[in-house]
Amino acid sequence: MIAQGRLLLDPARAPEPGWVRVDQSRIAEVRLGEPPPSERPPALGGPDALIITAFVDAHCHFPQTDSVGIDGLELLPWLEKAVFPAESWWGRGGARASALTAARRHLRQGTVGVAAYLTSHAEGSREALVGVASQTPLRFIAGRVGMDRHAPEDLLAEDRSRARLTPPAPCVLAPLANGEDPRRVVSANPRFAVSCSEELLAEFGWWVREHPGTWVQTHLSESRAECDLVRRLFPGAPHYTGVYDRAGLLTERTLLAHAIHLSDEELALIAQRRSIIVHCPAANTFLQAGLFDLDRARAAGVRVALGSDIAAGADAAMPRVARAMIEVAKVRSMTRRPTDPPVHVPTPAEAWDMITRVNADLLGWNDTARLEAGASADFLVLSVPPTWLDEHAAGRLIYNWDADLVRSYVYAGQVWKP
Ligand SMILES: [Zn+2]
Incomplete structure (x- = not known):
């Protein structure tokens, strides 16, 4: 499963276009740029989505x-x-x-x-x-x-x-x-x-x-x-x-x-x-x-x-x-x-x-809460205004947080429905 979107890899910087590949419960790959042609359209997200860790x-x-x-x-x-x-x-x-x-x-x-x-x-x-x-x-x-x-x-x-x-x-x-x-x-x-x-x-x-x-x-x-x-x-x-x-x-x-x-x-x-x-x-x-x-x-x-x-x-x-x-x-x-x-x-x-x-x-969980290959696939795909995708993204999310921003939840590699 591939999720595409702007990846908030460093909360002090603007999210970057990229994609995440999930293999079973883990993140197998995190890459910048366009997903491979065989994976388009991606299973989750898209060019305008924002992907953050849980x-x-x-x-x-x-x-x-x-x-x-x-x-x-x-x-x-x-x-x-x-x-x-x-x-x-x-x-x-x-x-x-x-x-x-x-x-x-x-x-x-x-x-x-x-x-x-x-x-x-x-x-x-x-x-x-x-x-x-x-x-x-x-x-x-x-x-x-x-x-x-x-x-x-x-x-x-x-x-x-x-x-x-x-x-x-x-x-x-x-x-x-x-x-x-x-x-x-x-x-x-x-x-x-x-x-x-x-x-x-x-x-x-x-x-x-x-x-x-x-x-x-x-x-x-x-x-x-x-x-x-x-x-x-x-x-x-x-x-x-x-x-x-x-x-x-x-x-x-x-x-x-x-x-x-x-x-x-x-x-x-x-x-x-x-x-x-x-x-x-x-x-x-x-x-x-x-x-x-x-x-x-x-x-x-x-x-x-x-x-x-x-x-x-x-x-x-x-x-x-x-x-x-x-x-x-x-x-x-x-x-x-x-x-x-x-x-x-x-x-x-x-x-x-x-x-x-x-x-x-x-808490001893160094395998979660990060967008990294090898980590547990625990992340959120958000739908946010395009103006938020700048170096203030973390601040905008902190001050505007609403669960309604979340388009998809991925926990332990599975899409979770509320
Ligand atoms: Zn208490």
């Missing part, structure tokens, strides 16, 4: 798809009033259908891979992942949420009773398939320190030590009220980041969402452990949690990915999350005091890199 989202919650827009609350009351009721519903049989809806929403916005949270229900979470893996092309790193306090009883019951079993049931779901499938990975997701006792965090840490290479996902230092509560709940810990470190949860496969209010010491520790901070700009603004300082994290040597954080973030579309990241940096730049260091506002090309190659590489 996106990767480093933080989202499958059960929260229908919880977007419950405004006016700070993190902790928002969890109580908006999120926990939605998650409870998974335990009553809604998991598979809800996860499929979430997966299709991400795919429709051009996202081929996500790092995701499920709920604390083991059976529902497993059904959800089996459904997404068997019925959609979405890649994921996803896990059952661990929590044993500060939430409604039906969300805590499994972790409390599991620990009482002999031997205790595992805190992490079993892998979906025999052997490693790097496209469908089950992770360890202790929700955050507020809803996990020291014992539960230690149990997750034990699991990670026993199963090296396990991905860990959790939340860190999102709101000030949360940070205060964590200080009260863990009086012996040096700081919030230290709560996770003591449990053995900071590894180079740990995704720490938000991480807004951190001391220099905490950033240095995260850098030393090579853990990854997931910046969630849209969510941070929605819950008024704070303005993440990307420059400071990078200067400390921390690797940073970008996440939608559905449902605190309103948008599954990664170009709009990229836009939110740029806007947060602009707000920080405009509101900084004269004595503060200058703020680097990411260019659209840098933001585009974040939602494609950078996110993919940080």
Whole structure:
């Protein structure tokens, strides 16, 4: 199968006329110029189409798809009033259908891979992942949420009773398939320190030590009220980041969402452990949690990915999350005091890199989110105004993104219909 169009190979430059040959699930060739005569008309696209790689989202919650827009609350009351009721519903049989809806929403916005949270229900979470893996092309790193306090009883019951079993049931779901499938990975997701006792965090840490290479996902230092509560709940810990470190949860496969209010010491520790901070700009603004300082994290040597954080973030579309990241940096730049260091506002090309190659590489998927021979064939064929096909193409897409621009989706070499 051949797809023809302007190829956005470098987001800092104008897309160039060319074509992509797909062989089974992979990109076999990427060439500039006209497709060979035997391939005209091409199966997909045409001279006026724009071909871009698919996106990767480093933080989202499958059960929260229908919880977007419950405004006016700070993190902790928002969890109580908006999120926990939605998650409870998974335990009553809604998991598979809800996860499929979430997966299709991400795919429709051009996202081929996500790092995701499920709920604390083991059976529902497993059904959800089996459904997404068997019925959609979405890649994921996803896990059952661990929590044993500060939430409604039906969300805590499994972790409390599991620990009482002999031997205790595992805190992490079993892998979906025999052997490693790097496209469908089950992770360890202790929700955050507020809803996990020291014992539960230690149990997750034990699991990670026993199963090296396990991905860990959790939340860190999102709101000030949360940070205060964590200080009260863990009086012996040096700081919030230290709560996770003591449990053995900071590894180079740990995704720490938000991480807004951190001391220099905490950033240095995260850098030393090579853990990854997931910046969630849209969510941070929605819950008024704070303005993440990307420059400071990078200067400390921390690797940073970008996440939608559905449902605190309103948008599954990664170009709009990229836009939110740029806007947060602009707000920080405009509101900084004269004595503060200058703020680097990411260019659209840098933001585009974040939602494609950078996110993919940080999640261990260096075979997707790039138009290259040998990569997984995960790309979108768009129909855009001809005036967009200039050196501002990435910025135009970030600021004008709409799933209606997509004429064809190719995921793992197959045309996907929304
Ligand atoms: Zn989250």
